[in-house]
Amino acid sequence: MNYAFTHEFAAQADEADPLRSYRERFHIPQHNGEDTVYFTGNSLGLQPKSAREVIDQELNDWAKYGVEGHFEAKHPWFSYHEMFAGPLSKIVGAKETEVAAMNGLTTNLHLLMVSFYRPEGSRYKILCEGKAFPSDQYALQSQVEFHGYDADDAIIELYPREGEHTIRTEDVLAKIEEHRDEIALIMIGGVNYYTGQVWDMKTITKAGHVAGAMVGWDLAHAAGNIPLQLHDWDVDFAAWCSYKYMNSGPGSVSGVFVHEKHCTDKDIKRFAGWWGHNKDERFKMEKRFDPMPTAEAWQLSNAPVFAMAPHKASLDIFSELDMSKLRTKSEKLTGYLEFVVDQISANSENVNFEIITPRDMNQRGCQLSILCHGQGKALFDHLSKNGVIADWREPNVIRIAPVPLYNSFEDVYRFGKILEEAV
Structure with missing residues (x-):
């Protein structure tokens, strides 16, 4: 051009x-x-004009049906979150069974690290970018300390070369090789919030797996911004927010990706909740947790419908494109x-x-x-x-x-x- x-x-x-x-x-x-010249969609996306109508629909159904809205509402609340699997899977390059909308971003990162940061023996370190977004820094620090490690020792940070602003993929690969027997988890922001750099997620994920590590991505600045192929890249897990490029309102619901190879592993460690239980057996109220064979198994609670409604308004637009x-x-x-x-x-x-x-x-x-x-x-x-x-x-x-x-x-x-x- x-x-x-x-x-x-x-x-x-x-x-x-x-x-x-x-x-x-x-x-x-x-x-x-x-x-205005609104150039901060990387912090908070604009409001879809349809958002008010979508929220009003749920308010009206609440007034009309009360508790019966879980099954009688136009979009039944019992399964409300399920309508997001299709559009989200296209945005992040996944199978519908590998994605779920739930919670907030950092909450989801913690829940996923319960499953995918499993330090053992000499393999206990986490590789991340230096000066990551503060919430990621705090999450990683608290995770390693929860497992009894010193964060200064257990967290390996990546920095640009002297005089440069972004990190070269070759330097990431070299750092993985240097610590190949120590790294339990690689977790990096897929698009760096400060510089806007997009990481080579495919290459880094493959290198991490060769070294024996799990690999996850914080896609807060990537989802809805760049094309992603999480399933094909063999990413273990990822999480993102929906209030930036996905225009779903301040603090709106997060999304998660869990690769199908993990979704079908019922023995994987996780924090469990009612809405992650086999939905066909959910209301039998039985004692033992039976995880769904999808990313929904990492859900804890039922859908926050009013918070999710603006997300629906935005994803309806994304579904057209x-x-x-x-x-x-x-x-x-x-x-x-x-x-x-x-x-x-x-x-x-x-x-x-x-x-x-x-x-x-x-x-x-x-x-x-x-x-x-x-x-x-x-x-x-x-x-x-x-x-x-x-x-x-x-x-x-x-x-x-x-x-x-x-x-x-x-x-x-x-x-x-x-x-x-x-x-």
Whole structure:
């Protein structure tokens, strides 16, 4: 695509965009009576306009049926979570039996690590990225300490080479080989929240298995953002949130993936709950836990219907699309953003914008992280005051993510003009 930093180019690109109509299905926050340039779908996706109707449906069914809504509601609450298996399996590249919607992200990571972090003898260490998202850091630290290990010893962290911002796959593989007899678990964020780097999940998973380790992924910034093939990559487990690229509302329900080879293992250690029990026998209230042969076996409780309703609204939209179509637009849209930022940086004497997200499209999703050399938070504040909703990370990084479902090329152009004015 031959980019140009002009309004004419942006307008023509939007006109040719086959997904342009999806923008109309989301509420865009306003600034001085106009749409904001909303580039924080990597933190909280926008609200589908259908969300209110979906929530109202459940409220109305609650009023109409009371407890009988578990079986009489339009979408019976007893099996409410089951409707998510189909769309989620397509988004993450799994079989329907390998996915389930439940709980929150960190809760699910803990539940999954009960099963997949099983330290024994000299194999007790966890390999993760350095400066992982804090919740992941705390989860890993508490898991190793729960098993009686010292976190400084039991957690192996990966860092970029000196002078680089992202981690090379070859360095990950070398670290796995170095500690091949010590690693019990590899757990990394599939897309790094800070840099936007996409990890080579297929290659790393294979190397981890060769070394004898379990491999899991936190896909908070990956699910709904990039194409995934968790089943084919032979990933052991994964978890993600739904409030970022899947637009399901603040703190909305998480999702999990458990490979079928583990789903059918009834003897695997886990924390059990009623809703993970064989649903055909569930109401017999028997004493012994009989796990379902699916990812649902890791469920503890019945579905939080009102929290899941917005998730349904978003997944109904995703069900109309193939991830490859979203990916095609994402590459063009983020490529245009990269072009615009480079143009402004090259033409300015006062600022140097360094994009620390990989330039290789195969190593990034929607997000670009921009290191603003010579600039402080005043630059970010100027963007905010002029209708750009982005994300600031100390000391001087701006994270921006043009989401293909609702962002446009004109959004990128408008952002560029505001940024140009600021510098």
